[in-house]
Each structure stands twice: as C-alpha cells, then as structure tokens.
Amino acid sequence: MRVAVADDAVILREGLARLLEEAGFEVVGLACDGDELVALVDAHQPDVAIVDIRMPPTHTDEGLRAARLIRERWPATGILVLSQHVNPRYAIELLSNGTEGVGYLLKERVSDLAELSANVERIGHGGSVLDPAVVDQLVGRPRPGQNPLEHLTAREREVLALMAEGRSNRAIAEHLFVSEHTVEKHVKSIFGTLGLPPSADDHRRVLAVVTYLNAG
Amino acid sequence: MRAKLWLLGLAGMAAGIAAVWLAAHGPSGRPTEPGPVLTLLVGASLLGSGLASWRARPENRLGPLMVATSFGWFAGLLTEAPGQALATIGTAIQYVWIAGFIVLILSFPSGRLERRVDRSLVAATLFLTTAFPIVAMLYGTGPGLRCPSCPHNPLDVFHDNTVSDHLLGLQRALGGVVIVIAMAVLARRWLRASAPRRREVTPVLVAGGATLVTLTATIVHDLVGDPLGSLPATIWFYTTATLPVAILAVFLRRRLARGGVAGLVVQLGESSGPAADLRDALSRALGDPSLELAFWYSAEDRYVSADGRPLALPGEPDTDRAATFVERDGQPIAVVLHDRALEHNAELVQSVCAAAGLALENERLHAELRARLAELQASRARLVEATDTERRRIERDLHDGTQQRLVSIAMSLGLLESRLPGEPGAAAPLVREAREALAAALQELRELTQGIHPPLLAERGLSAALEELCRRAPLPARAEIALERRFSDQIESAAYFFTSEALTNAAKHSHATEIAVTARCEGPTLVIEVADDGIGAAVIGGGSGLRGLADRVEALSGTMTLSSPPGRGTTLRAEIPCA
Numbered sequence: 003m004r005v006a007v008a009d010d011a012v013i014l015r016e017g018l019a020r021l022l023e024e025a026g027f028e029v030v031g032l033a034c035d036g037d038e039l040v041a042l043v044d045a046h047q048p049d050v051a052i053v054d055i056r057m058p059p060t061h062t063d064e065g066l067r068a069a070r071l072i073r074e075r076w077p078a079t080g081i082l083v084l085s086q087h088v089n090p091r092y093a094i095e096l097l098s099n100g101t102e103g104v105g106y107l108l109k110e111r112v113s114d115l116a117e118l119s120a121n122v123e124r125i126g127h128g129g130s131v132l133d134p135a136v137v138d139q140l141v142g143r144p145r146p147g148q149n150p151l152e153h154l155t156a157r158e159r160e161v162l163a164l165m166a167e168g169r170s171n172r173a174i175a176e177h178l179f180v181s182e183h184t185v186e187k188h189v190k191s192i193f194g195t196l197g198l199p200p201s202a203d204d205h206r207r208v209l210a211v212v213t214y215l216n217a218g
Numbered sequence: 219m220r221a222k223l224w225l226l227g228l229a230g231m232a233a234g235i236a237a238v239w240l241a242a243h244g245p246s247g248r249p250t251e252p253g254p255v256l257t258l259l260v261g262a263s264l265l266g267s268g269l270a271s272w273r274a275r276p277e278n279r280l281g282p283l284m285v286a287t288s289f290g291w292f293a294g295l296l297t298e299a300p301g302q303a304l305a306t307i308g309t310a311i312q313y314v315w316i317a318g319f320i321v322l323i324l325s326f327p328s329g330r331l332e333r334r335v336d337r338s339l340v341a342a343t344l345f346l347t348t349a350f351p352i353v354a355m356l357y358g359t360g361p362g363l364r365c366p367s368c369p370h371n372p373l374d375v376f377h378d379n380t381v382s383d384h385l386l387g388l389q390r391a392l393g394g395v396v397i398v399i400a401m402a403v404l405a406r407r408w409l410r411a412s413a414p415r416r417r418e419v420t421p422v423l424v425a426g427g428a429t430l431v432t433l434t435a436t437i438v439h440d441l442v443g444d445p446l447g448s449l450p451a452t453i454w455f456y457t458t459a460t461l462p463v464a465i466l467a468v469f470l471r472r473r474l475a476r477g478g479v480a481g482l483v484v485q486l487g488e489s490s491g492p493a494a495d496l497r498d499a500l501s502r503a504l505g506d507p508s509l510e511l512a513f514w515y516s517a518e519d520r521y522v523s524a525d526g527r528p529l530a531l532p533g534e535p536d537t538d539r540a541a542t543f544v545e546r547d548g549q550p551i552a553v554v555l556h557d558r559a560l561e562h563n564a565e566l567v568q569s570v571c572a573a574a575g576l577a578l579e580n581e582r583l584h585a586e587l588r589a590r591l592a593e594l595q596a597s598r599a600r601l602v603e604a605t606d607t608e609r610r611r612i613e614r615d616l617h618d619g620t621q622q623r624l625v626s627i628a629m630s631l632g633l634l635e636s637r638l639p640g641e642p643g644a645a646a647p648l649v650r651e652a653r654e655a656l657a658a659a660l661q662e663l664r665e666l667t668q669g670i671h672p673p674l675l676a677e678r679g680l681s682a683a684l685e686e687l688c689r690r691a692p693l694p695a696r697a698e699i700a701l702e703r704r705f706s707d708q709i710e711s712a713a714y715f716f717t718s719e720a721l722t723n724a725a726k727h728s729h730a731t732e733i734a735v736t737a738r739c740e741g742p743t744l745v746i747e748v749a750d751d752g753i754g755a756a757v758i759g760g761g762s763g764l765r766g767l768a769d770r771v772e773a774l775s776g777t778m779t780l781s782s783p784p785g786r787g788t789t790l791r792a793e794i795p796c797a
Contacts (some may be wrong), residue, residue, distance in 0.1 A: 017629040062677040086627045110660045113628035
C-alpha cells in the first residue's frame with residue numbers, strides 16, 4: 003500500500019516514514035505543509051495521505067484544509083488526520099462529507115506499530131477510523147453489553163449505513179426507492195432512538211454516524 | 219497721552235473749520251464736492267471715532283490711522299483754496315484719503331496689513347491717488363478746475379487737456395479694478411472666518427463693503443459722463459462716514475463684552491457640574507463655540523483633556539487657534555484653547571479666566587484623577603496582555619517542542635518493540651510499559667496545554683472554542699453563540715476563560731441541571747452570559763474564582779455582573795468593549 007506523509011516537524015515526518023516502512027508500506031513522499039502534500043498526492047495518488055493538522059504558514063488547521071481538498075479532487079485517496087489534541091469539532095468536519103476512507107487519530111497512537119498499520123490499511127480500503135478519545139467526547143462510549151443500535155429497525159439501520167457513506171437524504175431516497183419525506187421520518191426516528199437532542203449546530207447527523215461506526 | 223489727544227483734536231477741529239469754510243466758499247461757477255455739510259460729517263466721523271478709538275485701545279493702530287485719514291480728508295478740500303499754490307497742492311493730494319480708508323478696511327481688527335495682497339492693494343491705491351493726478355496736471359487742468367474763476371494750474375507744461383483727461387479716466391478704471399480685488403479679498407476672508415471672528419468684524423465689513431461698492435458706483439458713473447450729477451458721489455460720502463463709527467462701535471462693544479464676565483461668575487457660582495458645563499460657560503462668555511479646555515497634569519508635566527487624555531497644544535504655525543494659560547500662585551492650572559480672533563481681546567480672555575480660576579482648579583483635580591485612572595487601566599490591560607502572550611508562547615513551545623519530542627520517542631519505542639524478538643522474559647514488555655507511560659505523559663501534557671491556552675481558540679477563534687467548551691462541560695450546556703467575527707487575542711482569551719471558569723464554577727457550586735451559554739455582539743460590546751438553574755446565592759470573592767474573572771474582564775475596560783438570587787439560579791454576565 004502506498005502512502006504520503008505531511009508534518010512540519012522533520013523529526014515526526016521521518017519517524018513516521020520509518021515506522022510505515024517497517025510495517026511494509028511504500029512511502030511515496032514526505033511533505034512539510036499542505037501545499038506540498040497536495041502536490042505529492044497529485045503526482046503519486048497514494049492510497050492514503052497521512053497529515054498533521056497544525057502546519058505552516060498559519061499554524062492553525064492547514065492539514066484539515068488540505069484533507070478537504072484532497073477528498074474533493076482525489077476521492078480514491080484515503081485521509082488519516084493526526085492531531086496532538088482531542089478536537090471533536092475537526093472530526094465532525096472531517097466526517098460530515100462521508101466517512102469512507104477517513105480517519106482521525108491522536109499522534110501518539112502511531113507508536114503502536116500493529117495498531118498504526120491496521121488503521122492505515124483500513125482507511126486505504128475505504129474504512130474509517132476515529133480515535134477513542136474523540137468518540138468519547140462526541141457520543142460517550144457504549145456501555146458494555148449494550149448496543150445503541152439494537153433498538154433501531156432494520157430499515158433505520160439501512161438508512162444510517164447510507165448516512166455513514168455521506169449520502170444526502172435525497173440520495174438515500176433514490177437508493178431505497180422511497181420518497182425523501184419517508185427518509186426524513188426515518189432520520190428523525192434514528193436521532194430520537196439514539197438520544198441525540200436538537201442543537202443549534204446541527205451535528206446530529208455526524209453524531210449518529212459516529213455512534214454507528216463506534217458500535218459496528 | 220491725554221494732552222496729545224487733546225492737541226490733535228484741537229488741530230483737527232481747526233483743519234475742519236478751514237475745510238468747511240473752503241467748501242462753502244470755493245470758486246464760483248462749478249458745483250463743489252463734497253460741500254460743507256458732508257465735509258464736516260465725514261471729517262468729524264473720522265476725527266471723533268479716531269480719537270475715541272485711540273483712547274480706548276492705545277495699542278491698536280486703527281485710532282491714529284483714522285485721525286491721520288481725517289487730516290487727509292480735510293487737506294483734500296485745498297482744491298477749493300483761492301491761492302494758486304494751495305489749489306495745486308490740493309489737486310495733487312485730493313484723493314489720498316481713499317488710501318487711508320483702504321488700509322482701515324483691510325487691516326481691521328489688528329490695524330496691521332498682515333498679508334502681501336493687502337499691502338499690494340494699499341500701494342496700488344497710493345500710486346493711483348498721487349502719481350496719476352500729478353502727471354495729469356503736467357498735461358492740463360482737470361475738468362473740475364476749468365472754470366473762469368478757477369486758479370491757474372502752474373504745472374500745466376504741455377497744454378493738452380485730452381491727454382490729461384485720458385490719464386484721469388485710466389486712473390478711475392484702474393481704481394475700479396483695485397476696489398473689486400479688495401472686495402474679493404474681504405469676501406474670501408469672511409467665508410473663511412471662524413464664528414467669533416465673524417461676530418467681531420461684521421459691522422466694519424458691512425460699512426467697509428458699502429463704502430467700496432458706492433465708490434465703485436461713483437467711478438463708473440464718472441466714466442460714463444456723470445448723467446446723475448453729484449448724486450452718486452453724495453451717497454458715497456455718506457456711506458464713507460459710517461466706517462469710522464463702525465470701527466469705534468466694535469472697540470466699544472469689546473468693552474461691553476466684559477460685562478459678560480459678571481454673568482459668568484454668577485453662572486459658575488450656581489453650578490457645580492462637570493467640566494462640560496464649565497467649558498460651555500466659558501464658551502458663552504467669550505462667544506467662541508470652538509473653545510476647548512485642557513488641564514495641567516503635574517505627574518507628567520503636560521496638559522490633558524477633561525477626561526484625562528493627553529492633548530496637543532496648538533503649535534506656532536497654527537494660525538487659527540491660540541492658547542491662554544491660566545495659573546494660580548505661580549502653578550499652571552489649565553489652558554484655554556480658543557480662536558485666534560480672541561487674541562485681539564486679550565483683556566476679556568484674561569478676565570474670564572481669572573473669574574473661572576477656582577472652577578478651573580477644581581476641574582484640574584478631576585482631570586488629574588481621570589488621567590491617573592486611565593494610566594492605571596492601561597497598565598492593567600498591559601499586564602493581562604503580557605500574561606496572554608506568555609501563555610500563547612508556552613502553548614506553542616510545548617506543541618512544537620516537548621510534545622513532538624515525546625511523540626518521536628514513542629515512535630522509536632514502537633519501532634524498537636517491533637524489532638525485538640518475541641522471547642519469553644525478554645525486553646518487550648518493558649518497552650511496552652515505557653511506551654504506555656509515555657502515552658500517559660502526553661495525555662497529561664495535552665490537558666495542561668488545554669488549560670494554558672486552548673489550541674482551538676488559536677486555530678478557530680472564540681465561537682468554535684466556546685461551542686467546544688459547552689460540549690465538554692461537566693453539565694449539559696446549551697450554547698447560543700452568535701459571533702460572526704474574530705476579536706483581538708486579549709478579548710478572545712478573556713471571553714474564553716470567563717466562560718470556562720463560569721462553567722466550572724456552576725458545575726462545582728450551583729447544583730444545577732442545565733447551563734445556558736450565550737455570546738453575542740450588542741453594538742460595540744461583546745456580551746457573554748452563563749446562566750444555570752441551580753441554587754443561586756453565589757458571591758464574588760470567597761474563593762469562588764469570580765474575583766479573578768472580574769479582574770480579567772475589567773482589565774479590558776469591561777464589566778462583569780453577577781445575579782444570583784437564592785434558589786433561582788445564577789447568571790454571570792460579562793460585557794467587553796470590542797469596537
């Protein structure tokens with residue numbers, strides 16, 4: 003599997019590349035900011051781009067912006083965002099356009115080589131990865147022996163799975179050959195069953211998806 | 219001084235009597251201008267107003283100038299003298315007095331010709347009223363002296379009345395041009411004048427303008443061949459007589475204005491209001507709406523405004539503004555900044571300042587207090603800013619330095635772990651242990667950074683950081699954040715830590731079940747409210763951390779209010795200026 007790595011700290015960039023090579027990945031190139039990463043992806047179209055959030059020039063959320071751009075232009079390239087901080091907001095932004103081939107992990111998780119390689123593989127194959135600490139802050143951990151999804155109907159579970167693919171209500175309706183109105187009713191019911199209260203910043207859709215990913 | 223004025227007055231009266239006699243007994247066979255009545259009227263107006271002005275304002279040149287002009291006026295009547303020599307001299311200087319009037323009009327109120335254009339206009343008038351008649355007399359006798367009983371013109375060398383008439387026509391035409399320019403200069407000066415200046419010059423400008431207009435009309439009338447006889451000239455002479463009186467009236471009104479000082483004293487006695495009242499009272503007494511006050515701030519040896527802000531005094535090149543300094547017992551108290559026009563009435567300004575001395579000293583103490591408060595506020599804000607800057611630096615250093623090194627060590631350990639052979643009792647479990655300890659250290663470091671300066675605040679601004687705070691709050695917190703812009707780092711930090719501390723406080727002490735956080739801009743103010751539905755009865759101080767919050771908000775000139783009726787929840791509200 004081919005990967006590209008972007009981090010402004012040389013020590014982490016090189017370290018990560020070494021780990022990935024040790025785990026059997028082919029590292030197609032290293033970038034020190036968002037623009038370089040976009041150029042790398044353009045040139046090599048790797049299976050996964052691993053990107054640090056805070057990079058030059060503004061040292062705010064360059065990595066996230068580069069990730070958004072790559073997802074738009076090269077949907078086949080998976081994205082693993084690494085962060086030094088637990089920031090659910092960034093995870094929501096990342097997941098709100100579909101969860102396929104997307105991951106958000108704390109940086110120190112890379113020290114477990116087996117886990118890192120499993121996560122990168124998963125993203126490369128279109129799966130999604132969310133750091134437990136982030137999930138914890140978003141929806142809380144599922145209590146042992148309790149699956150929050152078990153109270154959903156089969157149809158609702160089907161709708162939720164399609165939501166996790168980043169599809170709109172209209173797209174889901176077309177896929178299931180039902181009216182958009184019916185899908186809206188299912189979605190509302192899913193929110194209610196999962197205990198997601200309405201909020202000003204309507205992230206319920208992503209939260210429902212996170213719950214789904216977390217339980218599945 | 220008095221004797222000199224008396225003597226001049228007597229001499230002027232003698233000259234006047236002679237002039238009136240001449241006007242009444244001029245050579246027969248031609249009309250005499252201006253005639254005995256007007257001769258007396260204009261001359262007496264000049265002489266009387268001149269002497270009175272001289273006495274009222276000895277330092278001003280306008281008084282002496284009017285007296286001199288009156289002699290010039292009387293001398294012009296020598297044209298009517300029976301003797302050949304006197305009549306000739308009279309003809310040569312007949313209209314020199316007009317130059318005196320031009321000086322009076324252009325130099326009012328200072329008595330000085332301050333601008334180059336003024337001096338040029340006066341020089342042109344002098345040239346036209348002396349050189350032209352003398353040269354004209356070399357060619358022939360002017361139309362006014364061509365009667366049979368008129369005295370002979372001894373200067374008539376070339377005997378060519380046509381040339382003489384042309385020269386005099388040219389003189390009048392050029393004179394008209396000079397007068398039009400003078401009127402334009404006066405009009406421009408009026409348009410540019412400040413309110414006090416206008417108030418001062420209006421009577422003189424009206425009289426002077428009328429004099430110039432009627433003079434122009436007379437000249438034009440003369441050039442087209444006198445169809446109306448002596449009427450225009452007569453009107454002109456009557457108008458001329460009003461100018462000296464107008465000048466005298468302005469000088470005397472200044473004296474009357476000092477009566478306003480008494481009104482000021484009464485006003486100051488009645489009110490003990492703020493500096494704005496004092497300024498208004500002084501402004502009224504001096505008739506200068508642009509008047510400003512500044513007060514001496516002894517701690518920094520400079521003047522400050524009434525609200526304690528530093529203030530620049532008008533410099534030398536500033537021609538519109540002037541400063542009058544007020545002292546008490548040799549100590550500077552205040553400075554009154556006013557229109558430069560009031561400098562011509564320095565006595566009035568001085569007496570007004572003297573009358574307001576105590577009120578000014580009182581106000582100076584207030585201004586000093588405000589200046590000290592402003593300084594204190596500024597130093598407080600600087601302290602908070604320095605703390606914020608330091609916090610941001612520490613967060614950045616931890617992110618770019620320590621955290622990265624630790625992550626890099628964790629990576630090396632991961633690599634090491636994967637390369638160790640899986641023998642029992644070997645180093646693998648130890649490496650794993652080290653890796654996990656490192657992860658725990660990173661976790662702690664992350665929490666520490668969050669408390670020092672939350673990364674999200676730096677990366678995404680206040681709105682996002684507040685929403686995140688609510689999401690992580692230990693109690694269900696509803697966020698209503700309506701902020702569409704970024705604010706300065708200090709404001710964002712203060713607002714963030716205010717909300718963070720208020721949420722922690724509510725979770726610890728309020729026994730609330732729900733918290734509502736609202737943030738919005740109300741005009742130039744950022745308003746943040748944290749309201750819970752708990753037991754209330756919170757107080758600022760007493761280890762609640764609320765005092766520190768209030769300090770932080772107040773350092774940015776904001777206010778923090780606490781509403782916490784027992785049993786009815788607690789609302790903390792911060793208002794921070796953010797314009």
